[in-house]
Amino acid sequence: MLQLPEKVEIIEVGPRDGLQNEKNFVPTDVKKAFISSLKDAGVKEMELTSFVSPKWVPQMGDAAEIVADCLDSNTRNIVLAPNKKGIERVYMTDCKAVAVFVGVSNTFNQRNINKSTAESLAEVLPLIAELKSKDYFVRACISTAFYCPYEGKIDEGEVLALCGEFVEAGVDELSVADTIGMAAPHESYSLFSKLKDAYSDVLLTAHFHDTRKLALSNIFAALQAGVTRFDTSAGGLGGCPFAPGAAGNAATEDVVYMLHRMGIETGVDLEKMLKAIELIQSHISRPIESTYFKLNSVTV
Numbered sequence: 001m002l003q004l005p006e007k008v009e010i011i012e013v014g015p016r017d018g019l020q021n022e023k024n025f026v027p028t029d030v031k032k033a034f035i036s037s038l039k040d041a042g043v044k045e046m047e048l049t050s051f052v053s054p055k056w057v058p059q060m061g062d063a064a065e066i067v068a069d070c071l072d073s074n075t076r077n078i079v080l081a082p083n084k085k086g087i088e089r090v091y092m093t094d095c096k097a098v099a100v101f102v103g104v105s106n107t108f109n110q111r112n113i114n115k116s117t118a119e120s121l122a123e124v125l126p127l128i129a130e131l132k133s134k135d136y137f138v139r140a141c142i143s144t145a146f147y148c149p150y151e152g153k154i155d156e157g158e159v160l161a162l163c164g165e166f167v168e169a170g171v172d173e174l175s176v177a178d179t180i181g182m183a184a185p186h187e188s189y190s191l192f193s194k195l196k197d198a199y200s201d202v203l204l205t206a207h208f209h210d211t212r213k214l215a216l217s218n219i220f221a222a223l224q225a226g227v228t229r230f231d232t233s234a235g236g237l238g239g240c241p242f243a244p245g246a247a248g249n250a251a252t253e254d255v256v257y258m259l260h261r262m263g264i265e266t267g268v269d270l271e272k273m274l275k276a277i278e279l280i281q282s283h284i285s286r287p288i289e290s291t292y293f294k295l296n297s298v299t300v
């Protein structure tokens with residue numbers, strides 16, 4: 001029997017993952033309008049921005065301004081922070097949900113955060129305890145959970161062990177990522193089944209990049225493994241600047257379309273989602289490639 005839950009949660013990562021790799025600086029007011037239109041489309045959980053070094057990722061240099069204007073009580077507004085300095089910057093805002101991020105692959109973590117995986121863990125695990133004592137929602141984003149652009153295939157045991165460290169530290173959510181979009185559905189099913197069994201007390205979210213056009217198949221496979229939360233990006237924007245060859249995230253509108261066709265609720269209004277993508281479209285240096293957008297937007 002297919003596992004088709006009544007409802008799936010969509011975590012919109014467009015304003016963060018979607019824009020971080022965009023080479024033209026998107027004006028802060030446009031980002032704010034994009035965030036507002038995504039909320040208007042029914043998104044209830046969203047990554048707004050990241051508190052990373054503006055030298056490394058200039059696009060996220062306006063994080064404090066974004067957070068100052070984009071918080072609301074109807075949405076879980078999440079910001080990324082990779083280290084102590086990032087968390088200190090979060091403490092200066094009213095945002096109450098933080099995502100830390102660490103790569104299973106040591107080489108990737110070094111390129112992304114300038115530290116080994118062990119060094120990153122040593123820094124962020126105590127910070128997670130501190131965040132939890134202050135009642136923050138904490139999400140751990142686990143990069144290169146399937147393949148690494150530098151180290152190749154990643155061992156499932158290593159992913160489970162790293163996730164275990166975060167669960168023990170008290171995170172509320174694990175978001176497990178196919179950073180370069182190389183997983184195949186049987187690998188998605190296998191890893192997410194094991195994660196679901198091992199860590200049933202935390203929210204488990206799947207994050208697929210669509211480099212090889214397998215994101216929807218991987219999402220369907222994860223759904224069969226019992227996952228009901230997916231990170232997606234409006235318009236399929238996205239990619240990590242330090243993961244060569246990574247394409248955008250699974251497009252929110254394509255994922256929502258597939259789920260709605262199977263009778264699964266998401267709370268997302270597809271017509272309004274098109275409006276959000278049309279708003280950001282002219283500020284993006286590459287075309288919007290999602291199928292739903294191509295078939296339904298008046299601007300194509």
Ligand code: HMG
Nearest residue numbers: 051052053056082085086112113114141143144177179240
């Ligand atoms: P570093 O150069 O090693 O940092 O960078 P440092 O600790 O040596 O400090 C150097 C300078 O940076 C200092 O300033 C610090 O204050 C400053 P200076 O004294 O030179 O003026 N600094 C910061 N400034 C602002 N915010 C901070 C911060 N930390 C230090 N948080 C660092 C280390 C982590 C900062 C850098 O490597 C960095 O910013 N990396 C970010 C990488 C990134 O954003 N990647 C994309 C997000 S992850 C992702 O996309 C994957 C995901 O989608 C899942 C998936 O698909 O896999 C989540």
Ligand code: MG
Nearest residue numbers: 017177179240
């Ligand atoms: Mg990503």
